[in-house]
Structure formats: structure tokens, C-alpha cells
Amino acid sequence: MENKFMLGKFNIAIIGYGYWGPNLVRNFSGLDNCQVAYVCDQRVEQLALVAKHHPSIATTSDYQHVLADTSVNAVAIATPVSTHFTLAMQALAAGKHVWIEKPLTTTSQQASLLIEEAKRRKLILFVDHTFVYTPAVRRIKQLIDLNELGDIYYYDSTRVNLGLFQSDVSVLWDLAVHDLAIMDYLLGLQPSAVSATGIAHVPRAPENMAYLTLFFDRKSPPLIAHVHVNWLSPIKIRRTLIGGSQKMIVYDDLDATEKIKLYDKGIMVANDTESQYQRRVGYRTGDMIAPQLLMTEALHVAAAHFVGCCQTGETPITDGNAGLRVICILEAASESLSRNGYPINL
Amino acid sequence: MENKFMLGKFNIAIIGYGYWGPNLVRNFSGLDNCQVAYVCDQRVEQLALVAKHHPSIATTSDYQHVLADTSVNAVAIATPVSTHFTLAMQALAAGKHVWIEKPLTTTSQQASLLIEEAKRRKLILFVDHTFVYTPAVRRIKQLIDLNELGDIYYYDSTRVNLGLFQSDVSVLWDLAVHDLAIMDYLLGLQPSAVSATGIAHVPRAPENMAYLTLFFDRKSPPLIAHVHVNWLSPIKIRRTLIGGSQKMIVYDDLDATEKIKLYDKGIMVANDTESQYQRRVGYRTGDMIAPQLLMTEALHVAAAHFVGCCQTGETPITDGNAGLRVICILEAASESLSRNGYPINL
Amino acid sequence: MENKFMLGKFNIAIIGYGYWGPNLVRNFSGLDNCQVAYVCDQRVEQLALVAKHHPSIATTSDYQHVLADTSVNAVAIATPVSTHFTLAMQALAAGKHVWIEKPLTTTSQQASLLIEEAKRRKLILFVDHTFVYTPAVRRIKQLIDLNELGDIYYYDSTRVNLGLFQSDVSVLWDLAVHDLAIMDYLLGLQPSAVSATGIAHVPRAPENMAYLTLFFDRKSPPLIAHVHVNWLSPIKIRRTLIGGSQKMIVYDDLDATEKIKLYDKGIMVANDTESQYQRRVGYRTGDMIAPQLLMTEALHVAAAHFVGCCQTGETPITDGNAGLRVICILEAASESLSRNGYPINL
């Protein structure tokens, strides 16, 4: 069987060919040194689609068959989240590198076990926090690292639209996971506690609206983060405000040409304790700059990064630990949400 | 002294001529049956401004002088909030109707005492929840009353901009008070608990960012409200989403011509408990309508309503009880905020 | 050779596989009763792309081979405009129905010859004025036909962006053709004269900016149309204003969710000749409605319409005559442009 795959190419199998699978096939196929060896799905009609559009890719409904093929270097798991752990653990046991769609697993315990197993076997465990690989988020990271913003004061994200109501996970696990992954990458700081609130409008269904506040131990200056997610909004909003002591950013992912706006605005606080409070705070406003961004597709960058890490042993930016950190926050947030905002320490 | 006031006119004295005072003078002067008899302020330079622009209005720095003038029917108090209670109580004791800028008082106890005193003396106690009198909010109220939205699912407001940092009150008491007042008017429901989080970026200063979730006892369908206020945002946002079972509203107060957009969008939930969850939720989208709004100035409407109530004894829409309800929420929110979101029952 | 094509299917050959060719392949392939039999292109690297992505489609660089295949019912010509006439005439001579990308030909004489030839042979000649088949334009047509706008007062379009500078045609023939095609469909009126101005910023190159006014003989009420096209704009604008005696439309093709906004606005003109002019004109403003639009792809609708017309003999909406009418305006506009706006009668 292996013979049909080109020599020297990195072979990956895509597990699950639903909404996201075609994007994985397209992007991994688009890499020079990589080919998609298999698409595996239990639904024959989905495999028929693969056969039609990608006749050179082998299809199978038998996951064990994929794992038994020694020419397969890695699997990319794009199945319902409840199956992530079992599928990934089997793949690691079979010596495959693993790419998993977000969220990594359904519990932090599962995530820890995967991390441990990957470490022991010296395999790459990668979680697809796609937004981390967008030109916009990478540019914001650059601006933060260059200290353009000064100290970060807050991170505030709104991610709302109409649908798609999920049956197995709440809006926190479906949408807020994006913001937590971006924050994990940009801030490089672990929150110390979380308070979350939310509501389910559909009986016997997970929450479709949620609000999440993250607290951090850093005191000088203090930092706060907030995420607002909603599946039941009449309009689509994808907007993040990042406040800093020097400058502030508005990141609007729906703006076709000016996703990032860097505002030279802020407050100036006089240290003079004698003066009136009102006179202690001054406002500063300057130019706004919308930096030119590359047009690279995030998933292409992520796929190339993953393959590179598999080949060199380098740790990916979004490794299992990044996935775990996000899961821990989601677990705490879910508990807080069920207790109407009661703060949960992390 | 009284003789100089026109017979039959309703005489009002404006107490405090700072940022808002000139608007009060202009609007009360603009009413047919009303005249501004006095402006009272302790700062002589402010009184000089009155004398220059409104030579026909008497000025004084002596509040007792105003209260002693029996031709004065009412006072409008636009002074720092910490002085509201004392000034209002004295005015009621002197038999004057009272208009107070928001927030009504600094504590719910003070608010209750004012309400009681006004009731006992059969005087009008009015809190200037100005937004309640805007054409936009009144139109939303109309749409809700006509059941255009169906059951209300959520109320979600964002009110952020750069400045003005207040020294004596937090952003909750300065900005969130607007949203709580609007909600009090639109929903006509009391929240049962509140969870709030926030942060102060200026040392020894009140919080300049806050997030507030309101819980309601109503279960079928459940209702939630959230308010996001921030004095440290690079951009100004004044946007409220109101979700209903039939339609949803986006109210953008910064949109010059289309402040309200009514979306014929929503979800349809099948009651069939047998069916798959995913199939239980359907999405519905239709036309969007931006209703034509009047251009009336809110403060003009409020002033006319106040004078009318004083003359007829009618209870104002934003009476002392409305002010008290808002204060109660702000007190609970402040406590919750100091405890990182710990839910406080109301 | 013919045997490999399914019996009963309508067979089309795509001529030219550059920017637009892949869209034609995808859309004609997506029709139930149609299949793409050939892609023909003189560039072997383009044919290689077809072989890779559509292995079931025959490729050839020999146009005569395509024409000689009697199983081919129609050709879709997506080559440079200078080749349209010759290729189309040969196809008609070979008994094929013809689909041609806009603009139909480089001269009105060529267009007339094609129309005549198609008529004589009872073949369909179709020009791909794609915008005519968009949900937005079709909805506007519906609103006009329902007399929602009243009498049309003006049509005013802006279509500007950065690039793509064409070498063989001016911005008039590249971009304004879209607006003229839409207008031809919506207004159903022939202009009587045209005045155009423009400029070429690149030496020895066609005009990259142009302004076009169309005059109409209709006097009561008078009608005017204007088109502004520009390849050298820092921002992309695709906005059309349509003024009517009852309502007015703003059609913004870049608005993802509200492409059409119908404004209940206008003027009221008193017929009283005695009254002052200023008092003769009143302004009326009412609600704005953004009607829900289908998400259908225009090219899919156009392809289905073309195939249907080929099979039934029905005249397409965008037949050769529609193409000719647009070409006539473009010819006159080009002449006017070269004479700095000198009006040219049609």
C-alpha cells in the first residue's frame, strides 16, 4: 500500500470529513513536502465526495487501517470533540504525530494524558488554534513584543452571530475557545481566576450566550480580560479591543482591508498625590495606523508549522500545553457559569 | 422678588451650572409654560456665564435664598452626586418639586428617604434618566409593547469610549446607570441577582472598566442582561442588542440616521424531543427595517413631562422608585465587583 | 469521442481557461442536465490545471476539434475580447449555441453580424452580463416593476478600486460595461445621447478613470444616469443610488448582509405655480427596509438560464441585442471621452 505514496513526502491522514475536513485536505495538499494519504470517515457519502474531488486520495472508514499503515506520519483529527481523546491516544500509540481541532479534549485530564503520551513517545501533539496563525493575530503579537502598546491593560473580545447552535458543547467551548487561544498566545500570562455567566435559551441544550471575565495576579499595572460570545445575535461581530499604557488596538476580523487599527491614544496618570484626582488623569490622542497585512491563509501557515515541527522535533506554538491551558479555563468557566459568576480559582 | 416672574408660569431653579446645567436652562426655558427663575451655583465664574448668556435669569450662590422664594415651584439638581440627597431633602422640606440628575443618590437608603418624603408631601420626585426620553428608546418600548420582538431573550449593551474618568464614582455609577435606567423602562422586570467584574487602572481611583450580568427569575423563556462599560477604549461604542423570540433589535446610538434596526431573525425550536438536537434548532432570517425616528431632543421631552407631572400630580415615568431600583442594582454590582463576580441577590 | 458523454446531457465546451474559465467550469458542471465536455486553451499549462482538477473533462488546444465534435451543443467563450467575434462566428457556423463573456465584441458592427448569424441559424447568442443574474439586481428589478420607486429619476453608480489595469480595453469597456448592462435590464429604456470624460495615467495605455453621463428623451419626469469607474482608487466602492419619485434605493454590492436598502424618502412638489418655489418642494422621510436576499450564485443562475434557452429556444434576458445596446453606448462614450465630454447622440 505504501508504495503508491511518493517517497520522501510527509504523509498525513485526515480523520473526519465534515465542515472542516475539506479545508485540511486542501491546505495539507498545498504544501510542497506533504501529501494527504487518506481521508477517513464513517459516512460513505462523505468518502464519495473525497473520491470525486480528490481521486488520488485513498478513502477508508476503518481508522485502524490508517493507523496500521506505517507510511502515514501523522493524523489530523477533525471529528466531534467527544471522540478526540480516544482517536488521538490510539494514534500516538501507533506512533503517529497528532493534529487535533479545537478544543483539544473535553476535559483537562484527557489533555494531560495526551500531552504525557506524546512526550513519552517524542511525538508532536498539535492543537489547531487557527486564529493564532492569522496574519492579524501574528501582527498584533509583533506589536506587543515590540512594546508598541506598553503594558497591556485589558483584552476585550466580542464574538457573536446567529448560529450555529451546537448540541454537544456550549458557546463557551465552541466560540470562546478562539479568544482564549488568541489570548494565550498574545499575553503569555496565566489567569488566576475566572468568573462566567450565561444562559441557554433552548430547553435541555447547552448555553448559547456567555460572558467570561479572567483575572490575573499581576498588580502593577493590573490586567483584566473579558470575552462575550453569543450564537443568537442578529448581527455578526468579531471585534477585540486591546488596551495598553501606550497605545490601543481594535482588531475587527470582519474588516476586509483594515483588520487591525493601532490607536495612539491613552491616559496619562500624574503621580502627584497632592493634586486633584480629576487633574491626575490626562487624555492623549494621536494618529491611527492600519498596518498592511499579508494575505496568507492561516490554515496554510498552521499546516506548514505542524509538518515542520514533526520533521524537526521543534515544539509547536500551539502544542498540547496550549490546548490544556485553554481547557482548564473552559472547565473553570463552565463551573462559574453554573454558579452565576461565582469566581473560580485556576 | 417674585413679581418679576410671569404670572401663571411654572418657575424652576437650576442648582449647579457645570456640564449639564446649561442644557437644563435651555430646555426648561424652551417650554411654553415654564421659566427658569434662578440658577444657583457656588462658583461665581459660573454665575457670570449665566448672567452673560441669560441676563433675564436671576443668579445666586445661596441655595436657601432659592428655597425661600415661594414663587419657585421646583428645583433641578445638577450637582455632584454626593450632594444630591441633602439638597433634595431640603427642597422637599421647602415644598418644592425635585428633579435630580442621575444617579439619584449615593445609597439606596438615601433614595428611599427621598421617596418617602416626597410621597408624604405629595411632591414630584423625578430622576433624569434622560435616555428613557429619547425617540430611539421610546420606539423600542413601543415595539416591545406591540410584541414585535416576542419574548425578550436578552439585553446586551456596550457603552465605551476614552474618558471622562470620574474621581468620585466608578464607571458603573457613571455609565452603567444609563443602561440600567433604559432596561428598567423597557423590560419592566426586576433582576433577582447580579454578578459584576471590573478593574481600576489608575491607582487609588474607582474602577474604569466594568462588566455586569443581571439574572432574572423568569424561567420560561429565561432572560439575561449584560452591560459593558469602559472609560479607556480607543473607540466610542454605544450599541445595544436586544434578542427576542420573534425579532431582534440593534440600537446604535452613534448612527446618525438609523439608530434602531429591527431584524426579522431568530431561531425556531422544535418541541419534538425525539429528534436530534441539531435538527431541533432552525434559523430564520428576513427583512431588516430601520424605522424612522422623530428628531425630538430627549431633555426637552423629559422637562415637559416633569413640569406636566408637577402640575397634574401624575407619577413620572422616571420617578424616585425608578431611581431607587437602579441604585439597588448599582449597590449590589459594586459589592459583586469587589468580590470578583460573586453573585449578589437583590 | 462523443460516446464518453452521457446521453441526454447538454454538452458545453469552455473556450479560454484564464481568470473566469474555472468559474464557468464549476457552474456549468454544477447543473443537473449539463456537462462540460471540453476545455480549450492555447496554453498547455492551463490545460494541465484542468486535467489535474477535473480529470473527467477533455482538454484540447485545437478549437476546430471542439467545433467538429457534433456532441457539443454550445461553446462558452472566455477569451480576450478581441477574439470574441471570430471565435463566436465560427461556433455559430458550426451550429453551436454561443455564450460570450462581456463585452460581447469590440464593435457594434461585429455584434450586429453575430446577432444576424445566430438569428438565421436559430441559435442562442448569450452575453454574460453576470450582474443581471444576481439576487440583488433581480430584487431591484422586482421593486421597480412593482412600482415601489415610482418614476425613476436617476441611476448613479460608482465602481472603483485599485487595479486591474487592462492593456487592451479602457476602464469603460472593462468596468462601466457592468453598469450599462444592469441599467439596460433595470430601466428598459435606451439613452438618446452620452457624454463621457476620462484620463489615462499610464503612458500609451487606455483610460483608467472615466465618467459617463447618459441622457434620455423622456421628459416627464426627466431621467439621467451616471457611471463613475476607476482602476486607481485607494478603496473599493461598488455603490449605486437609484432615485425615484416614491422611494430610493442604495445598492452596495460590498455589504455582506444588506446589499439593498430601500428608503422611503423623496420630495413632494406642489403644482401650485403661485406659491414660492421654496415652498413648492417638501421633503418626505420614512422607514428604511433592507430586504432579505437569496444567496444564489449569479453565474449559476445565468448558466441555467442559458442552457434552458438553448433547449427551449426562448430568448435569453441578456441576448445578443442586450450586448449590442451596451456596445453602442460604449462606442459613443469612447468617442465623447476623446472629445472631452462632447455629447454624442445614439
Next chain:
Amino acid sequence: MENKFMLGKFNIAIIGYGYWGPNLVRNFSGLDNCQVAYVCDQRVEQLALVAKHHPSIATTSDYQHVLADTSVNAVAIATPVSTHFTLAMQALAAGKHVWIEKPLTTTSQQASLLIEEAKRRKLILFVDHTFVYTPAVRRIKQLIDLNELGDIYYYDSTRVNLGLFQSDVSVLWDLAVHDLAIMDYLLGLQPSAVSATGIAHVPRAPENMAYLTLFFDRKSPPLIAHVHVNWLSPIKIRRTLIGGSQKMIVYDDLDATEKIKLYDKGIMVANDTESQYQRRVGYRTGDMIAPQLLMTEALHVAAAHFVGCCQTGETPITDGNAGLRVICILEAASESLSRNGYPINL
């Protein structure tokens, strides 16, 4: 009579107290070294308004009385345009400096006579091209003078809204005058010819829509300008695109916070005549910058500039000659419009 005016102050009389008069009173009153001595209007109800809001300003319906008062240094004429010439000529004859609202006069001949008279008497003749004094336009001028844009390629303005239909002048003379004044200031170049088109939708009324192209003799690189004005638009647009060889500007006067956006975008033209045309044009895109603008009121700046010029003899930026240049274009445009775009040399 003169005694009542403060010694040393520059005394100005406002002639005409309609829409714009109150703004003139407020701004001239707001200057340190200036006072409004008179407001003159033939309508007693307008004078009553002055008496109410500005009791210290003398009012009169007798223009000759104002001219006879030797303490009056200047008049500001804000009356219907048909009266400008006569009122201004009388004022100059009386030795007064003259400020006139735009457009300067109804004919270029009148404008020339005023210029000549002012020159002979060494008096200032100022036309209120207000936009020239806005922070936005002044900043654009600065950017052009610093050569940030490189060579100017085009100037393209859209100025449309619903109303106000004028009875005595067409939309060209009412709205396009603003753009011509801004262009006169920014470009510093005289157009060589003009082509204009337009239409009147109200019987026996001036044109309410017009399109205006200006041609310039400069050939390398060529320059073009276009103005689109409309009183019958469902939405308000105030947007100007300025294209340069290096950068391009979008000036949106309705954007509250980012009126000017400077785009680092353009084309690169290879001089290689051998290469294919398509390869000769490259596209360049970089950052966008929205420079911080002052919040100064334009009329305040203009008023201060006028008074300063009167006192020092300096020639104003918007002197009579600037007014004349604009009038000449409007005259030619009116003629071209009546001949459907026939180009008129200047």
C-alpha cells in the same frame, strides 16, 4: 453711537441673519480683538432673535445706517447671492472691509468689479470658502505640500444628500462651489476646460443633480477632477478621493474621528517599452494612516484670518480672486450643462 463700542476692538456688522448669520455672530464675537457691532436684516422677527440672544448687539434694518457708522470696520454679508454685489460694492464705497458668503457673486463680471474696487481702496475682500479653513483640508494641503502624495493624479468628490432645494441657484452653485473652492486651495492650478451634465427634476427649477469634470493642461502626469453633487440622494455622502503617484487620500467629512485616511497605495509603471503592457503596471499597498486632526471650528479660523488681514493688509487665502476663479468655473459649467456636457474652455 460709536462710543458704546469698546476702544481698540475691530467692529464688524453682520448683514443678513438667516441660516448662517448666527454662526457669524458667534464666531466673530468669540474673537478676542473683535466685536459684532450690528446685525442688519430686513426681517424684524430675525432682529428680535438677535435682541433676545445677544442683547448687547445693535440691530437695524437700515443697511445705510451701518455703512454710515465710522466705527464699523467691516461688514460680513450673508444674504441671498443675488444681493451680494450691490451690498458689497456699497460697503467698499463706504470704506469697509468685506466678508462675503460663497458664492462671491452671480457673475464673474461682478466679481471682477468688486476685486478692482477693493484693490483701489486698499480694502480686504474675503469670500467665505469655509472648508478651506477646516483642520481636514488644511492637513491635506500640508500633506500635498510635503509631497506625501507625489504628483496629483486626480481629485474626485461626491457631495450628495436630501435637500435643501434652492430656488435661485442650481446645485452647482450651491454645493459644487465647496469642492471648487477646496480644489482651488489644494491644487493651485487653473483648469483649462470644463464639461458638466445635470438635470432638474422639479419643473421650472434649477438643476438638482450635476456632474462636473475639470480638465487641466498639465500633461505629465495628466490631472483630472470631477465633482458629483445631488440634492436628491437618499443618503448623505461627503467623500473626496485624491489620487497621487505616491499615496492616495480618502477624505470623508462625515467620519467623526477619522476624516482623512492616507493610503500608501499606488501603481508602479515600468518604462520598459519592450515589456508587455500588463507587466508594466504593478500595484503597491502599504499601511493606512489616519492623522490626528485639531478640533478647531473652521469658521473661527476663517474669522480670525479675516480680521488679521484687515488689520495687517495681508492678502487672505480666500480673497476675491479665489472667489472669481470659482465663479468662472461655475459659469462655464453652467453653460456646458445646458449643452449636455459640451466642453467649455476657460
